Amino acid sequence: MLLDVASLDAFYDDLQALHDLNIQVERGESVALVGANGAGKTTFMRCLAGLIERKRGAITFGGHNILRMPAEAIARRGIALVPEGRMLFPSLNVEENLLMGALGRRPGYWNLQRIFTLFPLLAERRRQMPNTLSGGQQGLVAIGRALMANPELLLCDEISLGLAPVAVDQIYASFSRIRIEGTAIVVVEQDVKRAASATDRVYCLLEGHVTLQGQSRKLDLEELTRAYFGT
Amino acid sequence: MGWTGTIVNGVLLGGLYGLFGVGLALVFGVTRIVNIMHGEFIALSAFIALGVSSLLPDVHPLVLIMPVVIVSFALGYALQAVLVNRSMRLPDPLAPLLLTFGLSVIVRNLMIEGFGVNPRHIRQGDFGQLSIDVFGIPVGVLPVVTLMLAVTLFVILQLLLRRTELGRIVRATADNAEIVRLMGVRPASVYNIVMGLSFALAGVAGLMLALRTTFTPFSGVERLLISFEVVVMGGLGSFWGAMLAGIALGVAQLVGLRLNPNSGFLYANLVFFAFVMLRPNGLFGTRQ
Numbered sequence: 049m050l051l052d053v054a055s056l057d058a059f060y061d062d063l064q065a066l067h068d069l070n071i072q073v074e075r076g077e078s079v080a081l082v083g084a085n086g087a088g089k090t091t092f093m094r095c096l097a098g099l100i101e102r103k104r105g106a107i108t109f110g111g112h113n114i115l116r117m118p119a120e121a122i123a124r125r126g127i128a129l130v131p132e133g134r135m136l137f138p139s140l141n142v143e144e145n146l147l148m149g150a151l152g153r154r155p156g157y158w159n160l161q162r163i164f165t166l167f168p169l170l171a172e173r174r175r176q177m178p179n180t181l182s183g184g185q186q187g188l189v190a191i192g193r194a195l196m197a198n199p200e201l202l203l204c205d206e207i208s209l210g211l212a213p214v215a216v217d218q219i220y221a222s223f224s225r226i227r228i229e230g231t232a233i234v235v236v237e238q239d240v241k242r243a244a245s246a247t248d249r250v251y252c253l254l255e256g257h258v259t260l261q262g263q264s265r266k267l268d269l270e271e272l273t274r275a276y277f278g279t
Numbered sequence: 280m281g282w283t284g285t286i287v288n289g290v291l292l293g294g295l296y297g298l299f300g301v302g303l304a305l306v307f308g309v310t311r312i313v314n315i316m317h318g319e320f321i322a323l324s325a326f327i328a329l330g331v332s333s334l335l336p337d338v339h340p341l342v343l344i345m346p347v348v349i350v351s352f353a354l355g356y357a358l359q360a361v362l363v364n365r366s367m368r369l370p371d372p373l374a375p376l377l378l379t380f381g382l383s384v385i386v387r388n389l390m391i392e393g394f395g396v397n398p399r400h401i402r403q404g405d406f407g408q409l410s411i412d413v414f415g416i417p418v419g420v421l422p423v424v425t426l427m428l429a430v431t432l433f434v435i436l437q438l439l440l441r442r443t444e445l446g447r448i449v450r451a452t453a454d455n456a457e458i459v460r461l462m463g464v465r466p467a468s469v470y471n472i473v474m475g476l477s478f479a480l481a482g483v484a485g486l487m488l489a490l491r492t493t494f495t496p497f498s499g500v501e502r503l504l505i506s507f508e509v510v511v512m513g514g515l516g517s518f519w520g521a522m523l524a525g526i527a528l529g530v531a532q533l534v535g536l537r538l539n540p541n542s543g544f545l546y547a548n549l550v551f552f553a554f555v556m557l558r559p560n561g562l563f564g565t566r567q
Contacts, residue, residue: 097461098460099457099460099461118460118465119457119460119461120460120462120463120464120465121463123460123461123462123463124463128461129461131458131461135455135458137450137451137454137455137458138454139450139451139453139454140447140450140451140454144447147444147447148447148448148451148459148462149462151444151448151462151463151464152462152463193462194461197462197463
């Protein structure tokens with residue numbers, strides 16, 4: 049098993065955002081997290097990346113407990129987060145943004161040339177600044193930047209938010225290519241149908257609890273809807 | 280000396296003022312800290328330069344740049360690593376400002392304790408007094424060298440930030456210190472280097488100041504004011520803006536002194552005041 053999250057609680061100030069989460073991801077697997085706004089999906093992703101300090105339980109990644117590790121150490125161990133809102137560096141051009149991902153010098157398949165092969169558009173725009181790109185193109189840069197780290201686990205938080213359907217299609221199409229290299233993917237997705245069709249397994253979160261989990265192709269949409277809204 | 284000479288010398292003085300400001304602009308641009316002890320450090324580096332020059336009495340004054348840069352960089356790096364980074368972790372954003380304010384008082388008084396209040400001067404040969412004649416205008420060699428040195432350092436800094444991996448990391452950290460952590464970068468390490476660079480630049484400025492004029496432990500306070508004016512006029516975080524602002528202040532000061540020899544820095548302050556009224560975002564500033 050690549051990632052094993054056991055009894056994870058996380059807090060913002062006095063507010064408990066995650067309650068006793070148990071989530072597993074196998075090597076090379078793709079998993080979707082669905083849930084309404086405020087369900088704790090982004091909090092969970094930020095916990096895995098090490099950006100939230102107030103948490104307890106166990107997060108085991110590649111056999112090591114990373115619960116207390118700072119974000120920069122977790123990144124070097126092979127977890128890459130595509131953060132909500134993409135968060136490209138506005139002062140860096142496309143190529144420089146991509147190169148930031150490679151700072152950990154982790155060996156692997158992905159390098160600048162192969163990112164440009166995966167997303168040819170970025171090769172054309174390599175000298176452009178992020179704010180001159182469309183949202184979909186920025187999404188590709190954010191994924192490329194994360195891949196440059198050659199992660200074993202790629203976390204994508206709300207990558208389709210605010211994007212045109214065609215741009216979302218392109219992003220999801222790239223996932224199959226990414227998984228060939230053995231990278232596991234966890235996506236946070238609002239669109240339940242897309243989540244179910246693009247991934248192996250789905251976890252549904254509601255108010256910081258897991259309310260449903262199962263294999264994507266066996267998922268009962270009615271049951272999922274109930275888990276999603278808590279009705 | 281005619282008006283042309285006054286303006287030429289004002290421009291040359293501006294090189295020094297630009298050098299005062301650029302270190303402050305660099306630290307503010309990356310860490311968002313207003314470093315109140317920047318001026319004290321310029322004065323301290325003048326004393327460091329004095330110490331180095333007494334150890335190496337026979338070398339050319341410009342040879343002192345290297346040891347001053349190294350000592351200054353190390354001091355800045357250590358200060359950030361030991362104290363400032365800790366203050367940045369506190370929830371109150373004013374903490375680093377108060378820290379550097381307190382340090383400026385401590386450093387000033389330590390300098391008074393250690394070096395006394397008598398004006399000092401580095402007399403390394405007659406380099407500080409040399410003058411050349413350019414189209415009938417007497418121009419000091421030291422101010423010309425200072426301006427050339429300032430421009431060279433600005434170009435080096437620009438290349439470092441634009442063309443190197445370290446520069447990429449510094450710019451990315453300035454953009455978003457949380458997100459660079461996802462790339463394996465510890466922002467505190469970046470801040471250490473940036474504060475080291477800022478002190479190195481202030482160190483060179485302090486050395487040039489010490490070669491040019493007399494200084495005391497109180498010299499830092501008015502240099503801090505100049506540094507602030509340079510940074511604000513240039514646009515926060517803009518290096519070339521800082522250089523142009525330094526030149527504008529240098530010219531204003533010398534023109535003012537020519538009109539009224541007792542005016543000191545008054546005219547430069549008036550130019551600054553007028554500028555802030557007309558263009559509050561600075562020459563190259565974009566942020567509100």
